[in-house]
Amino acid sequence: MIGLIVAYTNNRVIGNNGKIPWRIKGEQRRFKELTTGNVVIIGRRSYDEIGHPLPNRFTIVVSRTAKYEAENCVTVKSLKEAIEYAQKNRPGENIYLSGGAGIYSEGLNMADKLFVTEVDLDIDGDTFFPKFDESLYEKTIDEHVDGEIPYTYVTFTKKKTEEGSFDE
Ligand SMILES: NC(=O)c1ccc[n+]([C@@H]2O[C@H](COP(=O)([O-])OP(=O)(O)OC[C@H]3O[C@@H](n4cnc5c(N)ncnc54)[C@H](OP(=O)(O)O)[C@@H]3O)[C@@H](O)[C@H]2O)c1
Numbered sequence: 001m002i003g004l005i006v007a008y009t010n011n012r013v014i015g016n017n018g019k020i021p022w023r024i025k026g027e028q029r030r031f032k033e034l035t036t037g038n039v040v041i042i043g044r045r046s047y048d049e050i051g052h053p054l055p056n057r058f059t060i061v062v063s064r065t066a067k068y069e070a071e072n073c074v075t076v077k078s079l080k081e082a083i084e085y086a087q088k089n090r091p092g093e094n095i096y097l098s099g100g101a102g103i104y105s106e107g108l109n110m111a112d113k114l115f116v117t118e119v120d121l122d123i124d125g126d127t128f129f130p131k132f133d134e135s136l137y138e139k140t141i142d143e144h145v146d147g148e149i150p151y152t153y154v155t156f157t158k159k160k161t162e163e164g165s166f167d168e
Contacts, residue, residue: 002083002110004097005031006129007117007151013125015100018049021125024149027117031098034115038094039086041079041107046100058090062103079106105130114156121149 007027008014015021036056044063053059053073060082061068061075068075076082079097086095096115097107108114108130114137137156144152 001094001112002097002107003034003094003113003115004104004107004111005034005115006099006104007031007119008129009119009121009123009125011122011125012128012131013121013123014104014129015046015127016123016125018045020049021123022119022121022149024119024147024151026145027119027151030115030117030153034094035096035098038096039090040096040098041082041086041103042098043100043103046098046103058086058093060085079103079110083110101127101129108132112158116154116156118152118154119149120151 006014007020009022013021035054039058039060040054041060041062042050044061044066047059047061047063047068053068053070057072059073061073062077062079062082063075064077066075074085076085083095086093097103097111134156137158140155140157142153142155144150
């Protein structure tokens with residue numbers, strides 16, 4: 001399964017000045033739950049923000065300029081190469097496209113499921129999640145969490161288009 005995992009605000013902001021512009025305790029719980037034991041594909045700037053490979057999962061950094069090698073971490077030069085590397089070397093593990101904007105726009109069409117945290121904020125940012133056609137997906141609302149900044153975990157599952165699918 002190729003998934004895409006992202007948190008975006010009402011105005012689709014995902015980042016500002018190289019960082020995620022909100023702090024909500026517990027909001028990254030689903031990211032950890034889903035990606036642990038699996039493969040995370042991440043752009044170079046987002047990796048720099050974290051600064052190290054994520055524990056208990058395999059990290060593939062996409063960069064044409066930098067090279068990060070560590071235990072459970074490799075660097076490749078394109079998203080296509082990253083997916084091929086994961087499918088060959090990490091069979092049976094799920095692949096999660098984990099940002100930033102370049103990975104999301106190139107990877108959106110490759111993902112079977114989009115795991116989105118809808119963050120109930122309208123804020124300024126410099127990095128956005130691309131607009132996509134929601135009618136191509138089944139949307140489920142998985143969990144809503146109230147608080148100072150409420151958020152909702154939702155999943156968009158790509159509709160099958162062949163005969164016998166629920167598209168008919
Ligand atoms: N809210 C969220 O869920 C979330 C998730 C992740 C990141 N973020 C935020 O997003 C921002 C970073 O995103 P960003 O879009 O600026 O940077 P990014 O995608 O993390 O990194 C950009 C760099 O990654 C490499 N890259 C990305 N896509 C590539 C592709 N398709 N092919 C080859 N190389 C590729 C290039 O590295 P080289 O220049 O080295 O070639 C590119 O300069 C930060 O603010 C971060 O906090 C938010």
